[in-house]
Amino acid sequence: MTCESARNLIDSYVAGTLAARDALALEEHVAVCAECTIDLAAAGSLAGPVRALPRRMDPPGDLWPAVRQRLVRKRTPGWGALAAAAVLLIALTSVVTALLLDRRDATTASLASGAAAVRMVEAGYVEQALELEAALEQGRERLAPETITIVERNLDVIAKAIAESRAALEQDPANQDLRILLRTGHEQRVALLEQAVRLSREL
């Protein structure tokens, strides 16, 4: 028997749950191995005192009021707030886009091509979102199904807002407000993905 095998058996031996044959093999090894003798003695001498340790220890003060205060603060800005933010985003996008297109200055529309304006705004965001989506995919199984549903639903909402802003900017590439609107959509998408990835890693 190697020391590694012996070490794997020590806890069961001390607990008295090791099969007789394995127990004999361990005893034979320990009889000729000083290191494993020490480990067996340490495990044996600590088992009782560890079992006697209290499982509960009350904190010196009452922590509940502070925890309670943080709950009220924390509960609201969860997924519900993100969902509301996403819905608000698409609603604002629709209204603001319509207004902005309505007062579009035709002379500025030719300053840059629509595609170039979109590329300029989206540079970096798309890659960042792809990386986060890949990370989220890896941690997906650790998230509850309803959490995934909420994330995906909100990503859809944001994607619609982004698509609408993108289409508007392509029509009116010099419009700074549309650029800001498109950038806001991407920032929301990245923030949502970052939060989802963080959640999947913490669980």
Place this chain on the structure above:
Amino acid sequence: MGVHEIASGMNADPGLLAAQAGDPDAFGTLYHAHVGRIFALCLRLAGDSRRAEELTQDVFVRAWERLSSFRGESAFTTWLHRLAVNVVLTDRRTAWRRSRRFELTDDPAAFERGVDRSEGVELDLEAAISRLPEGARTVFVLHDVEGFTHDEIADMARIAAGTSRAQLFRARRLLRGWLER
């Protein structure tokens, strides 16, 4: 899936259901039922009472945020304990990134470095555990006190299972040496 659907497949504790539905007072009942065990875990892992109080608060705030993900596949106590370990170890990793000091190591000799041995002072087990180097203390508390397996510890602490075993045996040797002095 709604809260009630989630809970329908488990031992639907009405207090737990109410807490999942967002009732802070129902969550308070859960808090008071479990705070003793969570504080004990945090205290033993952190080795410092004040930090343990902060971590205990963080654990329950995190539990509140994650409560909807509890699906009753394990006991609530098991779920909460695992979450508590993750909160403590995540906090430690964050602190490490700030301080660049961390003692979860594959080098067993490192377990003894930086330990205040306080020659001649007889220690009880609790005090001796608090004096263990961080890595050895973590594994000892999680394995011997809390009953996690080496594979579970390896997963949570992001170390190899072999490292977890090595740290455990080193921790036991240190503790035995101190307690028998």
